[in-house]
Amino acid sequence: xxxxxxxxxxxxxxxxxxxxxxxxxxxxxxxxxxxxxxxxxxxxxxxxxxxxxxxxxxxxxxxxxxxxxxxxxxxxxxxxxxxxxxxxxxxxxxxxxxxxxxxxxxxxxxxxxxxxxxxxxxxxxxxxxxxxxxxxxxxxxxxxxxxxxxxxxxxxxxxxxxxxxxxxxxxxxxxxxxxxxxxxxxxxxxxxxxxxxxxxxxxxxxxxxxxxxxxxxx
Amino acid sequence: xxxxxxxxxxxxxxxxxxxxxxxxxxxxxxxxxxxxxxxxxxxxxxxxxxxxxxxxxxxxxxxxxxxxxxxxxxxxxxxxxxxxxxxxxxxxxxxx
Amino acid sequence: xxxxxxxxxxxxxxxxxxxxxxxxxxxxxxxxxxxxxxxxxxxxxxxxxxxxxxxxxxxxxxxxxxxxxxxxxxxxxxxxxxxxxxxxxxxxxxxxxxxxxxxxxxxxxxxxxxxxxxxxxxxxxxxxxxxxxxxxxxxxxxxxxxxxxxxxxxxxxxxxxxxxxxxxxxxxxxxxxxxxxxxxxxxxxxxxxxxxxxxxxxxxxxxxxxxxxxxxxxxxxxxxxxxxxxxxxxxxxxxxxxxxxxxxxxxxxxxxxxxxxxxxxxxxxxxxxxxxxxxxxxxxxxxxxxxxxxxxxxxxxxxxxxxxxxxxxxxxxxxxxxxxxxxxxxxxxxxxxxxxxxxxxxxxxxxxxxxxxxxxxxxxxxxxxxxxxxxxxxxxxxxxxxxxxxxxxxxxxxxxxxxxxxxxxxxxxxxxxxxxxxxxxxxxxxxxxxxxxxxxxxxxxxxxxxxxxxxxxxxxxxxxxxxxxxxxxxxxxxxxxxxxxxxxxxxxxxxxxxxxxxxxxxxxxxxxxxxxxxxxxxxxxxxxxxxxxxxxxx
Numbered sequence: 001x002x003x004x005x006x007x008x009x010x011x012x013x014x015x016x017x018x019x020x021x022x023x024x025x026x027x028x029x030x031x032x033x034x035x036x037x038x039x040x041x042x043x044x045x046x047x048x049x050x051x052x053x054x055x056x057x058x059x060x061x062x063x064x065x066x067x068x069x070x071x072x073x074x075x076x077x078x079x080x081x082x083x084x085x086x087x088x089x090x091x092x093x094x095x096x097x098x099x100x101x102x103x104x105x106x107x108x109x110x111x112x113x114x115x116x117x118x119x120x121x122x123x124x125x126x127x128x129x130x131x132x133x134x135x136x137x138x139x140x141x142x143x144x145x146x147x148x149x150x151x152x153x154x155x156x157x158x159x160x161x162x163x164x165x166x167x168x169x170x171x172x173x174x175x176x177x178x179x180x181x182x183x184x185x186x187x188x189x190x191x192x193x194x195x196x197x198x199x200x201x202x203x204x205x206x207x208x209x210x211x212x213x214x215x216x217x218x
Numbered sequence: 219x220x221x222x223x224x225x226x227x228x229x230x231x232x233x234x235x236x237x238x239x240x241x242x243x244x245x246x247x248x249x250x251x252x253x254x255x256x257x258x259x260x261x262x263x264x265x266x267x268x269x270x271x272x273x274x275x276x277x278x279x280x281x282x283x284x285x286x287x288x289x290x291x292x293x294x295x296x297x298x299x300x301x302x303x304x305x306x307x308x309x310x311x312x313x314x
Numbered sequence: 315x316x317x318x319x320x321x322x323x324x325x326x327x328x329x330x331x332x333x334x335x336x337x338x339x340x341x342x343x344x345x346x347x348x349x350x351x352x353x354x355x356x357x358x359x360x361x362x363x364x365x366x367x368x369x370x371x372x373x374x375x376x377x378x379x380x381x382x383x384x385x386x387x388x389x390x391x392x393x394x395x396x397x398x399x400x401x402x403x404x405x406x407x408x409x410x411x412x413x414x415x416x417x418x419x420x421x422x423x424x425x426x427x428x429x430x431x432x433x434x435x436x437x438x439x440x441x442x443x444x445x446x447x448x449x450x451x452x453x454x455x456x457x458x459x460x461x462x463x464x465x466x467x468x469x470x471x472x473x474x475x476x477x478x479x480x481x482x483x484x485x486x487x488x489x490x491x492x493x494x495x496x497x498x499x500x501x502x503x504x505x506x507x508x509x510x511x512x513x514x515x516x517x518x519x520x521x522x523x524x525x526x527x528x529x530x531x532x533x534x535x536x537x538x539x540x541x542x543x544x545x546x547x548x549x550x551x552x553x554x555x556x557x558x559x560x561x562x563x564x565x566x567x568x569x570x571x572x573x574x575x576x577x578x579x580x581x582x583x584x585x586x587x588x589x590x591x592x593x594x595x596x597x598x599x600x601x602x603x604x605x606x607x608x609x610x611x612x613x614x615x616x617x618x619x620x621x622x623x624x625x626x627x628x629x630x631x632x633x634x635x636x637x638x639x640x641x642x643x644x645x646x647x648x649x650x651x652x653x654x655x656x657x658x659x660x661x662x663x664x665x666x667x668x669x670x671x672x673x674x675x676x677x678x679x680x681x682x683x684x685x686x687x688x689x690x691x692x693x694x695x696x697x698x699x700x701x702x703x704x705x706x707x708x709x710x711x712x713x714x715x716x717x718x719x720x721x722x723x724x725x726x727x728x729x730x731x732x733x734x735x736x737x738x739x740x741x742x743x744x745x746x747x748x749x750x751x752x753x754x755x756x757x758x759x760x761x762x763x764x765x766x767x768x769x770x771x772x773x774x775x776x777x778x779x780x781x782x783x784x785x786x787x788x789x790x791x792x793x794x795x796x797x798x799x800x801x802x803x804x805x806x807x808x809x810x811x812x813x814x815x816x817x818x819x820x821x822x823x824x825x826x827x828x829x830x831x832x833x834x835x836x837x838x839x840x841x842x843x844x845x846x847x848x849x850x851x852x
Binding site: 022023026027030031033034035036037038041042044045048049052053067071074075078079081082084085086089092191194195198199201202205206208209210212213216217218 | 223225228229231232235236239242243245246247248249250251254258259261262265266269270272273274276278279280282283286287289290291293294297298301302305306310
């Protein structure tokens, strides 16, 4: 596919030129990410309120999280961000093949994260920590522990959902690259998915200490 | 053709992030009472700042990207702050 | 001025007549009309619920319905009116149609996303209509926990899902407008060349993208709590019902600014045009819009003064609520100053705009009463509150919507509406509105609680006035359906600029072609460059 063909295919209404279009797409993704910040904010507020109200109960609950698996997962996700950044770097110099490789590694690391997460959930459900009818935890501060794990499952579950969408987007990008979609001049889709991926990583970076390091200092 | 950017900052960023991860795990087990939360949030903020500044580069396309990247956090702080103002000044009777 | 005039050969309406070209359009003007049809339908559904309520309230014993049915009616009215009329109304119709034209662009930044917004709106609306028609909810549009999560009867999950989906419609629209304003302004068009309507839409869009995601999370928490009863909002299990209210009102208070800011923008367009005078204090109006959006995020606790928040939080929210009134007051002063020594004519849009100023001011001032803690303790959860927000939402926002409808009708449809009927409807609406809602201030002050279908005998007279007014109001709302519909076929065609207004959209033909302009639009040096006839010129 020639470069000119790609230019004609990409330029959309109502843009004057490709540079204008890609700057606008970038800004659009940032605006979307700020909405995502606010989306997670409600959960963060709920967490903060109940941690403030029930410090011992939350500390007790925190000790039941899988800190080893969570820490490994954090490392996995941070590394995936590196590869995502490398992928964007590669396409900016036109290295399509290299970008595809980096995108694939990013996606595989993302899948590894999900795999570890599923293992974590399996262990926690096995211990009776899934809120609702299956909640069989009978230790101290049971109600608070249930509230904590409600927030935990909501936060990590929504995060995992976002991550899954990101992984899907990565495979979509890889497929599109094979069809010749991205060039050094115009790769707004790759940068957009990259921003989204890093955002999902940044959210995890905040979730991690609040969930896994809670109650470890007693 | 885009000017080739160096890759080194990306590797340094990753190394910094992993170091901060180790630091936050270590810090989590120290007995520092209330300061633990403050330290872990501070380290998380530092990690997020590295991710944003070096991986995401808000100003890569338009300087306005910075406003959008920090705008959401501004309103999050309002939510936490004013909600906190209520909870911090209330006498609580809730059943734990 | 006009003899027989032909429509422009090809405009956005005649571009293509297939259903496919409408339902798969990415033309912002067609999307605006799709939304217009949708919100009109929702307006009449919500209005129907209101009509039923006012009929029931004619009698103190609430005959002929039970409390259950009445609860479902006011919940229907609230949900439909708030999320499916007031929030989308002006931004998705006039905003979608006019924003690109006002900045000299061919379309919004992300036209396909715009279409997706409409699809989401319809999908969300379908869920809500389903929930309402299979039995509805009795929680009120505010869904307070733990009643909604534990005890309410009804189709909470379906309704909440619908609102969740419609919320994403809002977010995408807001995102589109923000990016459009940043990136697609015509060359030579700085921020201070933009009409106030654009500044208002920008401010509205900021609120849309910041506040609506919080609603999404709140509804998600509500739905999961309803399903699994963890206790996150249930005091018996250690939860705090106030947490729900904090999260809910963090969205829902800024949401009322989503509703009113575009209306203020419309008024800022109409007043200068029909006073033939430059808008007074343009920059103040710009930054007042932005201030309302930002300060509006700081005041949500005033909905919770008696709910159990601490006294100190109450004081803070009270003070901040006074602060948020200031930029609104600046706007009212500036509109009034624009009128002063202007050459005023009373076409229908102007009647609506003047009505807005009066009614919004009353509503806004009563907001200050409510921000005053001791007064609020007395009148909260009474009809005083109901009157307050209806003065702003109906007296303000809906009036502005009708003003916009008449002002831009020639541009959108290429036809003039019949002026006499329009003026009559405007005056009728003003009278009907006041007859409906002013008695409610008195009722509230005298202690009649809201959301009850039975009330003490002594309140009946004012309730009858109010219901009578509602009947008048209904006529005033139905009249435009008829004369505007009539105008589409039999009225004279409009010129490009029948009002001799400034603003780039008036340089396009009426109706505009698909790409908005036949010639590249001329960007004026400054907005609102009206010349008042007979005034001293320097």
